Amino acid sequence: MAHKTVLRKPKGFIDVYKHKPGAEKDRTHYCPGCGHGILHKLIAEALEDFDIVDKTIVISPVGCSVFAYYYFHTGNLQVPHGRAPAVATSVSRANPDSVVISYQGDGDLAAIGGNNILQAANRGENMVVFFVNNAIYGMTGGQMAPTTLEGQITTTTPYGRNVKTDGYPLQMCEIINQLTAPVYVTRTSLHDMPNIRKTRAAVRKGIKNAMDKKGFSFIEVLSMCPSGWKMDSVPAQEWIKENMLPRFPLSTLRDISEDTPAVERPVPVMDPDEVKNILGYGALSDSNLTKNPDAAFEKVALRVAGFGGQGIMSAGIALANVGMEYGYNVSWLPSYGPEMRGGTANCSVKIQSETIGASECTEPNMLIAMNQPSLEKFEKIIVPGGALIYNTTLIDREPTRKDVKVYAVPITGIADDLGDTRVQSMVNVGAFAAVTGMFDPSEIESLMSSLFEGKPEKVVKLNEKAVRKGYEYVKENFS
Ligand SMILES: Cc1ncc(C[n+]2csc(CCOP(=O)(O)OP(=O)(O)O)c2C)c(N)n1
Ligand code: SF4
Ligand SMILES: [Mg+2]
Numbered sequence: 001m002a003h004k005t006v007l008r009k010p011k012g013f014i015d016v017y018k019h020k021p022g023a024e025k026d027r028t029h030y031c032p033g034c035g036h037g038i039l040h041k042l043i044a045e046a047l048e049d050f051d052i053v054d055k056t057i058v059i060s061p062v063g064c065s066v067f068a069y070y071y072f073h074t075g076n077l078q079v080p081h082g083r084a085p086a087v088a089t090s091v092s093r094a095n096p097d098s099v100v101i102s103y104q105g106d107g108d109l110a111a112i113g114g115n116n117i118l119q120a121a122n123r124g125e126n127m128v129v130f131f132v133n134n135a136i137y138g139m140t141g142g143q144m145a146p147t148t149l150e151g152q153i154t155t156t157t158p159y160g161r162n163v164k165t166d167g168y169p170l171q172m173c174e175i176i177n178q179l180t181a182p183v184y185v186t187r188t189s190l191h192d193m194p195n196i197r198k199t200r201a202a203v204r205k206g207i208k209n210a211m212d213k214k215g216f217s218f219i220e221v222l223s224m225c226p227s228g229w230k231m232d233s234v235p236a237q238e239w240i241k242e243n244m245l246p247r248f249p250l251s252t253l254r255d256i257s258e259d260t261p262a263v264e265r266p267v268p269v270m271d272p273d274e275v276k277n278i279l280g281y282g283a284l285s286d287s288n289l290t291k292n293p294d295a296a297f298e299k300v301a302l303r304v305a306g307f308g309g310q311g312i313m314s315a316g317i318a319l320a321n322v323g324m325e326y327g328y329n330v331s332w333l334p335s336y337g338p339e340m341r342g343g344t345a346n347c348s349v350k351i352q353s354e355t356i357g358a359s360e361c362t363e364p365n366m367l368i369a370m371n372q373p374s375l376e377k378f379e380k381i382i383v384p385g386g387a388l389i390y391n392t393t394l395i396d397r398e399p400t401r402k403d404v405k406v407y408a409v410p411i412t413g414i415a416d417d418l419g420d421t422r423v424q425s426m427v428n429v430g431a432f433a434a435v436t437g438m439f440d441p442s443e444i445e446s447l448m449s450s451l452f453e454g455k456p457e458k459v460v461k462l463n464e465k466a467v468r469k470g471y472e473y474v475k476e477n478f479s
Contacts, residue, residue, distance in 0.1 A: 012044025012053055013071050020070040029067055033233025035190040035223025036065055036132060042196075042203045043101070043130070044072065049204075052211060056099040057091050059084045061113065063105030064139045064225075065132065074101075082113020085120035088127045093265070099210045100127040107137040110146035110170045117176075124181030124215040126263050128206035131172060131218065134225035135244060142228035146170040149247055154228075169247055173220045177253040182216040183260045184209055186252040189222035191240035195250070205257070213262040222248055298353065300436060301361040303378050304428065305346035306370025306391070308336070310412075311425030315368065316347035318429050321451055323351035326438065331359035344373060351438075366435070368428050370411065375399060389431050389474075391424075407435060407478055414469045423466035430470025434478075444468055 009015065016025045030037045047053045053073050060068035062081035069076035075098070079087045084102040092100040102120075109117050109131050117129070136154055137143040143156040147169050151160040161169075173187045184206060188199040199221055206217040222244050224236040231239060302319065306312045316332050323330040333348040348361035365386040369375035372395045382388055384403040393412035409431050415424035433439050439447060448464040 010041065010044040010048045012047035012056075012073055013040075014073045017070045020067070028071060030064065031225075031227045033224055033226040033236055034064070034138075035134060035221065035225070038190050038196060039130060039132060039199070039203070039221055039223065040068070040071060042200045043103075043207070045200075046204045046207050047072075047074065050207060050211060052099050052207070055097065056101060057088075057095070058101045058103060059088045059091065060103045061108050062139070063108045063132075063137075065103050065105060066139065068103055082108050082111070082116055084108070085113065085116045085125070085127070085129065088129075089120055089123070089125045092126045096126070096213065096265075099207065101207070101210070102127055102129045104129065104131055105138065105145075106131070106133045106135065106147040106172075107140075107143075107145045110172050114146070117172075118179070121176050121182050121216050121218065122179050124183075124263060126210060126213050126215055128210045128217040129219065130203075130206075131220040132223045133172070133220050133244075133248065134223045134228065135169070136225050136228040138225045138228040142225075142230070147172070147248075149243055152243075171248065173218065173248075173253050176218045182218055182254060183214050183257040184217035184219075184252075185254040186218070187220040187222070187248060187250050189240055189245070189250055190224065191222065191237040198250075202252075205255075209257045212257075214257045214260050215263045217257070220248070222250075300349065300351040300366060300438075301364045302349040302351070302366040302368065302432075303346055303361050303364040303381075304349065304368045304370070305344070305374030305378050308345045310345075310370045311422060311428075312345045312370060313347055315425035315428040316349045318425055318451065319349050319432055320351065322429060322433075322438065322447065323349075325447060325450055328352060329354065329356050331356045333359040333361075344371075346374065346378070366432075368432070369395065370424075370428075371395065372397065387435050389428070389435065405435075407431065407474055409470070409473055409477075411470070414473060415466060418462065418466055418469065420462060423463055426463045426466035427470035427473075430467035430472070431474045432470075433467070434471045434474035441468060441471055444471070 028037050047056055057075040058068055058072045059077045059079055060066055061079050061084040069078055077087055084104050088100045088102040133147050135147045135149055136145050142154050144154045144161060148154055148161050149169055150163055153160050173185050176182055177185045186202050188202050189195040190199055202219050206219045209217045222240050226233050226236040229236055304312050304316045313334050320330040320332040328351045331350045335346050350356050350359060363383050365383050367378050367382050367388045369390040375390055375395055379399055379401055382404050387405045388399055389407040389409055391411040392408045393410045399406050411424050411427045414427045415421050444464055444467050448460055452460040
């Protein structure tokens with residue numbers, strides 16, 4: 001039978017790879033003889049044939065396929081090393097009608113992302129995973145991967161992988177097949193035409209499963225890495241046959257997709273009052289504290305920054321808790337320096353009526369700077385019109401910003417005068433309340449008894465005093 005060769009790119013690929021740097025916009029960055037290019041083509045053809053280019057999202061983490069987004073004409077996400085299954089989970093759950101592809105190498109999936117893939121597989125997430133097993137870290141120059149063969153020479157196993165020191169090659173299909181949820185688990189190879197054809201069929205089956213919402217499909221593809229293996233292309237194909245197949249036998253370990261109904265997940269319910277009741281936190285909803293309609297910042301995006309040991313994290317947590325007491329949505333995100341005590345630390349706090357998206361405050365409307373390095377680092381990112389409280393006990397230079405409201409407060413000094421430097425975090429709470437109008441002094445007592453519930457009376461009173469002092473200082477000096 002005569003065969004017709006059609007030289008055209010499948011529509012699953014972008015016509016001209018415009019995101020790829022350099023002049024060669026019509027070819028991939030993969031080495032000659034690399035398996036990634038073949039697998040890409042099988043996927044791109046299937047996307048065209050199933051007419052799902054527009055509803056497919058390809059997620060590629062780190063590895064030689066990191067630039068998959070140069071090529072696929074789909075939605076694309078490039079994500080941190082090993083994390084594609086976690087991101088694919090959220091994409092697939094948020095967009096149940098999309099076709100989600102997680103495309104991962106063996107270093108990525110079986111090493112740094114080992115737990116991610118197991119959890120996604122175990123939950124039966126609706127996605128198809130292409131696991132490119134080339135027995136090596138290709139992108140970084142040929143180090144040992146979890147799937148590197150016994151005796152295989154890599155840059156990190158120059159005497160060959162020794163199971164006594166490096167363990168055995170991980171057989172990911174066999175591991176995934178131990179789980180209950182996956183519907184399709186198969187291993188194919190790209191080392192010759194018959195096997196490329198079988199891979200083509202597996203690619204289509206996995207993608208079809210994702211289209212039909214059948215759950216989790218796992219397709220391991222043995223793939224050539226001539227550069228990492230330091231071989232020419234043809235010997236690399238032979239190398240798979242002779243060395244990889246005995247350790248990674250080709251077979252379909254599971255296929256229950258036909259008999260599996262489409263995954264239907266319960267619609268997420270979030271009724272805060274019901275949750276509090278179930279968890280026995282009913283009392284919290286009885287708070288008699290109400291939002292102050294005159295609050296200056298209805299939407300607080302705050303950074304608290306200073307030395308580790310200065311109560312930076314505690315101040316942030318206390319403020320988030322205050323916000324919660326008043327019925328706001330809150331978030332608190334710590335960022336520690338390399339050391340704890342004595343090093344630098346900061347946290348982001350969001351307090352707002354609306355739902356919170358990202359919890360890091362990259363553009364804070366308020367900064368509490370407890371030491372000079374923090375003032376220098378974060379002063380510049382406050383949004384114009386925002387507020388800056390800085391600790392004059394430890395900072396002797398004036399802030400440079402003229403377009404934010406500045407509150408110079410001897411925070412550490414006020415705490416010292418109360419006999420305990422540790423309460424500087426609560427001095428911050430008081431100063432914050434005076435600046436934002438979130439609460440007034442008449443509410444401090446009930447707020448403190450709620451925040452410090454179960455703590456000795458002496459502690460509650462000292463903290464109450466610190467809040468009051470911080471509040472009064474700002475009101476007396478800046479009204
Ligand atoms: C968090 C993190 N750790 C390590 C690296 C370095 N790194 C880049 S690619 C890679 C391994 C990729 O190997 P594999 O997943 O097998 O993909 P291949 O290149 O072989 O297709 C590593 C360790 C990184 N980029 N990020
Ligand atoms: S290093 Fe290996 S995996 Fe990476 S592009 Fe080259 S051949 Fe392919
Ligand atoms: Mg690899």
